Amino acid sequence: MRRLTSILPAAAFLALAACNSTTKPDKPETLATAAPPAVPTSESAKSLVAVASSDTIWNGVTVSDDDRKFVLFPHNEGDRGTRIGELQADGTVRAFPNRAWNSWGPNDPAAASKFVRANSLRFGPDGNLWIVDTGTPKSDAAPVDHGPKLLAFDIKTNQLLKSIPLDKYVKKKSFVDDLRFHGDMIYVTDAGAPGLIVLNQKTGRGHRLLDDDTTTTARRPMLGEGKKMVKPNGDDVALHADQMEVSPDGKYYYFQTAAGPMYRVETQYLDDPNITSEALAKRVTYFFNSPTCGGTTIDASGNLYVTDANEKRILKVTPTGQRSVLVQDPRLIWADALWIDHAGNLWIPAAQINRTAGQQKGVQTVAFPVQLFKMPIGAKPFRD
Numbered sequence: 001m002r003r004l005t006s007i008l009p010a011a012a013f014l015a016l017a018a019c020n021s022t023t024k025p026d027k028p029e030t031l032a033t034a035a036p037p038a039v040p041t042s043e044s045a046k047s048l049v050a051v052a053s054s055d056t057i058w059n060g061v062t063v064s065d066d067d068r069k070f071v072l073f074p075h076n077e078g079d080r081g082t083r084i085g086e087l088q089a090d091g092t093v094r095a096f097p098n099r100a101w102n103s104w105g106p107n108d109p110a111a112a113s114k115f116v117r118a119n120s121l122r123f124g125p126d127g128n129l130w131i132v133d134t135g136t137p138k139s140d141a142a143p144v145d146h147g148p149k150l151l152a153f154d155i156k157t158n159q160l161l162k163s164i165p166l167d168k169y170v171k172k173k174s175f176v177d178d179l180r181f182h183g184d185m186i187y188v189t190d191a192g193a194p195g196l197i198v199l200n201q202k203t204g205r206g207h208r209l210l211d212d213d214t215t216t217t218a219r220r221p222m223l224g225e226g227k228k229m230v231k232p233n234g235d236d237v238a239l240h241a242d243q244m245e246v247s248p249d250g251k252y253y254y255f256q257t258a259a260g261p262m263y264r265v266e267t268q269y270l271d272d273p274n275i276t277s278e279a280l281a282k283r284v285t286y287f288f289n290s291p292t293c294g295g296t297t298i299d300a301s302g303n304l305y306v307t308d309a310n311e312k313r314i315l316k317v318t319p320t321g322q323r324s325v326l327v328q329d330p331r332l333i334w335a336d337a338l339w340i341d342h343a344g345n346l347w348i349p350a351a352q353i354n355r356t357a358g359q360q361k362g363v364q365t366v367a368f369p370v371q372l373f374k375m376p377i378g379a380k381p382f383r384d
Contacts, residue, residue: 038330039311039312039313039328039329039330040328041328041329041330042313042325042327042328042329044326044327044328044375045327045328045329047327047375047376048327048329048331048348048373048374048375049373049374049375050331050371050372050373051347051372051373051374052087052091052371052372053369053370053371053372054071054073054093054369054370054372055368055369056073056075056081056082056370057073057074057076057351057352057353057356057366057370058071058072058073058074058349058351058370058372059072059073059074059119059294059295059336059337059349059351059353060072060074060119060120060121060295060336060337060349061337061339061347061348061349061372062121062122062123062129062339062347063339063341063342063345063347064123064129064155065127065342067341068086068155069086069087070084070085070086070087070096070121070129070155071084071085071086071087071093071349071372072084072085072118072119072120072121072131072337073085073118074117074118074119075117076117076138076139076353076356076358077138077139077357077358078106078117078137078138078141080103080105081102082095082102083101083102083104083115083117083118084096084097084101084102084115084118084121084131085102087372096129096153096158097153097158097159097160098158100113100114101113101114101115102114102115104116106137111135111144111145111146111147112146112147112149112163112165115131115133116133116134116135116136116137116143116144116147117133117134117135117136117137117138117147118131118132118133118134119132119133119134119175119176119177119178120132120177120178120179120337122179122339123383124152124181124383124384125181125383125384126152128152128153128154128155128161128162129152129153129154129155130150130151130152130153130179131150131151131152131153132150132176132177132178132179132188133147133148133149133150133151133176134147134148134174134175134176134177135147135148135149135166135170135176136148136174136175136192139358140231142172142173142174143167143170143172143174143176145167146165146167148165148166148167148169148170148174148176149163149164149165149166150162150163150164150166150179150186150188150199151163151164164186164199164201166188166197169188169197169206169207169208170190170193171190171192171193172193173192173193174190174192174193175190175191175192175193175239176188176189176190176191176192176197177189177190177191177239177241177242178242178243178244178337180244180245180246180253180384181246181384182246182250182253182267182271182384183250183271184200184201184202184203185198185199185200185201185267185270185271186198186199186200186201187199187244187246187253187270189216189240189241189242189243189244189255190208190216190240190241191239191240191241191242191257191258192240193211193240194210194211194212194213194216194217194218194240194241194257195208195209195210195211195212195213195216195240195241196208196209196210196216196241196255196270197209198270198271200273203273205273207273209270209275209277209280210241210277210280210281210284211277213277213281213284215255215263215281215284216240216241216255216257217240217257218238218239218240218257218258218259219257219259220259220260221236221259222236222237222238222239222258222259222292222309222354222359223259223291223292223309223310224292224309224310224334224353224354224355224359225309225310225312225333225354225355226310227354227360229292229354229359229360230359230360230361231358231359231361232357232358232361232362234361237358237359238257238258238259239257239258239259240257240258241255241256241257242256242257242258242293243255243256243258243262243293243295243296243306244256244296245296245297245298245304245384246267246298246384247298247302247319248298248299248300248301248302248382249302250267251266251267252264252265252266252267253265253266253267253270254287254296254298254304256290256293258292258293258294259291259292259293260288260289260290260291260292260293261286261287261288261289261290262287262288262289262290262304262306263284263285263286263287264284264285264287265280265283265284265285266283269283287321288304288306288317288321288323290306290315291306291308291309291310291311291315292308292309292310293306293307293308293309294307294309294334294335294336294337294351294353295307295335295336295337295338296338297337297338297339297340297346298382298384299340299377299379299380299381299382300379300380300381300382301319301379301380302318302319302382303316303317303318303319303379304316304317304318305317305326305338305340305346307332307334307335307336307338307348308335309334309335309353309354311328312328312329312330312331312332312333312335313325313326313327313328313329313332314326314327314328314332314335314338314346314348326346326377327375331350331371331373332348332350332373333350333351333352333354333355333367334350334351334352334353334354334355335348335349335350335351336348336349336350336351336353337349340377340379340380340381340382341374341381342381343376344376344377344378344379344380344381345374345375345376345377346374346375346376346377346379347372347373347374348372348373348374348375349370349371349372349373350370350371350372350373351370352366352367352370355367
């Protein structure tokens, strides 16, 4: 088991309103690249509770309705170790579903039955724990054979119930990033080779859409704590189609690159098995000028929660595009994939991804341990 260091409760909450255009621009709006002033702590930070900390970066969390907590360790540079774990009451993390699934290493031929590089986890509408495995051994590496896949586990038995191979949908530069559900449909973003993967669980049919479209392709720099994120080779960090959500009424699919902006399209067009990328692109509209973002979630009322890696805050965006600051706190260093539990708590892993060597010219400044927070927000969760 991986030992975690418990940390004491801490704090955060405020709301500032601002209007956002609902017209799709020809070019994305730019964001300031200058270092922001010292990050203030919002009054709402008093509700921010530090739950646990880890000596290994985690970038995802999901909580079952019976309060079992699962976390994800991305191991971006291919280090061995637990990929998916269950947070225990005593401050340890137990490998889920077992050690074998978390034992993949370079040149291991068993990629289909192990986590190569997990990047997302969430409970689906079926109550099962779904995991996205990029199948990439490390950053900027091509997916290995049988590596990219979607996996569904029964947490009562720790047994694999479903595996959906993605080999025929990925490209050499693919980085399958996240997933969402809508009826029989599963939507997957590709942050490496810009595009969306749309799968029909009922028919088994799937295809890619919006490949290299302006809405799925990163077009502005990623910013974290006032610094542009740059790879060790000097190239700008770029994550293409990344965050996404489905509206509770099932009408809209929201999506964006990691540096924004956010777009939306009606699911009726996305779900059409005969639609072309060109036809779909004409249905996409600009929604919100989102900042560099580690993760999002959506509540049962259709409000989106968008992390702001540059300003160490979380924005609340209404279905009409009105934004407010939910919480801002200096400890929210790269708040990543968010989750709302059945009790109305927002779970926030502070992953410090922007401080890793791969994101700032090869120099790591992560201040371990990384932290996991939760915050009561009085919202009901939506399970797509």
